[in-house]
Amino acid sequence: MHDNGRFGHHREPLRGRRPDAHPFGAPRYAARIFAINGERPSPGLSNRLIMKETILELLTAALDTLKHQGVLPADVAPSIKIDATKDKAHGDYATNLALMLAKPAGKPPRALAEALIDALPESSALSRVDIAGPGFINFFANTEAAAQVITTIFEQGDAFGRNQNGNNEQVQVEFVSANPTGPLHVGHGRGAAIGDSLSRLLEASGYAVTREFYYNDAGAQIDNLMLSVAARVKGLEPSDPAWPKDGYRGEYIKDVARAYMSGETVTAGDRATTAKGDPTDESAIRDFAVAYLRREQDLDLRAFGVEFDVYFLESALYRDHKVDETVKALVSGGHTYESDGALWLKTTDFGDDKDRVMRKREGGYTYFLPDVAYHLDKWNRGFTTVINEQGADHHSTITRVRAGLQALNAGIPQNWPDYVLHQMVLVTRSGQEVKISKRAGSYVTLRDLIDEVGRDATRYFLVARAATSQMTFDIDLARSQTNDNPVYYIQYAHARVCSVLRKAERDDRAFDSSEGLANLALLEDDREKNLMNRLAAWPELVARAAAAREPYQVAQYLQELAGEFHSCYNAVKVMVDDSATRNARLCLGVAVRQVLRNGLAILGVSAPEEM
């Protein structure tokens, strides 16, 4: 399937970049995550459960007791939700269980909460359990139990936070997929940052991810590109009356024309293309222009830290008769008709608001058809989960592609594939909106941003907000106040831990992890406990963010973790004389550093040791 040359390029897996299987018990951890969502925990797997799991086990036991006593009906099976509290006065964790059960039990929530607490087994992990408000149960962890997460982090290292929820399922993430008609702009950058981070997040959740880029290298836009280059070759300007009607007006077209005329060779994907230099050979100009712009995009993405496993060319669909085959399959599926000399698909049979043309009157196909053929090919390649990350301006294709796939009667699920849509990026400079239109001429490229504000900051900024929110990218702000970018705040926390370790070394008081781990109970400050609770929430956050396909949650989490670290660092001196306390605090710092590192890796942002 993969060896017939249909794919433009296959890349060697980057062993260094993607964390592979790890030696520590991630599958076991996955079971725990699941348990938190309401299933019975598997008892006895570890004597070092994180706090939330401990509380879950205790509550489950209490529920059983109440059922036996007849206080609760035997058939209630609530999904127990345990939340980290916002307010320290509410303890470390809280549950609304009594509120949920009040109705089925026919008892007031507070009375039920009291019964639950009475039925709670003794546990050394908890120092106190309270009833609060309308019937919340608040749990106070004792320091030593909360600190166990540090030991877990030391054991698991880079693997801490990873899980096997994906069960190694093959998932394809298609993203960027820009037309090879110009440089990548900020919108593509957002797609690249979100798509790549989402891929990393899914990998951390145990999925086998294929990153794919689809090139629309056939069709009318490519003709426009060719005509534009041909016009520049002739020395025409966009202001000339003879300039092609829908031509690309950007300056970069001049570069393409110059390179073409000087016989340059460019390498893109798996093949090299040499310019013919013949100003009248449209086919040669087309091939060269596409190759040239593919190479440019590829370099930009590489500079952005984004690489793909598969580059899929639309032209390959035609070359391999996949488009024709798809038409045949659609016709025999019985949802097509001819009208006005065109061939239509009755997409209204599948929820579209109007039928769509497949084959134009003049004989060519609309873009919609290769899209269907492409997705059929994805399905045939065995991806049961496909996520298309794209700009919200393409959302109308969702209904059409899905309708087309249904019309094939190929047994493809109704809501396949999945989509993650990001809203448009509004770019401003000097308070003015900068248009992101290739045809309009001047605009801000992804390359500009990387050069001006740096790769880490650009990636972070573009991935740190929910894809559904429209965002404004203020170039002046990003460029002039790079220190205000939150990514530095996070990186600084990482560098600070490294710095303290260096100082310990310099002072001849080198970090002794075993002494530290043996004395974690000395971490008694509230801020230290906050940090430990935050660290304990990391695996759960990875699982949740992956399930929701929201990499921005990772950015959010890291910001909070870094904030709590800075706060703690400022208040609690690490390099104290007492070596047990000192090493325990260093352990906490190193654990924070580890989680920062694991999180930044998911965002594709570096974790510098000094800044």
Place this chain on the structure above:
RNA sequence: GCCCGAGUGGCUCAACUGGAUAGAGCAACGGCCUUCGAAGCCGUGGGUUGCAGGUUCGAAUCCUGCCUCGGGCGCCA
């Protein structure tokens, strides 16, 4: 007109997917470096979560109807 997304301090965004007093960062103001990195910390001010109803112990979150903004509704991709 129909479809999708969004509306939260002056600005950019959160709110663990229905929980407790709606939180951060910029911007403003006041403090903290002869002590581990001040790219940091502490504090102050700033809100009828677009509007109106509804659902319930409880709503920024769910339902209905309006309003505003962005995107889409092509035999362009």
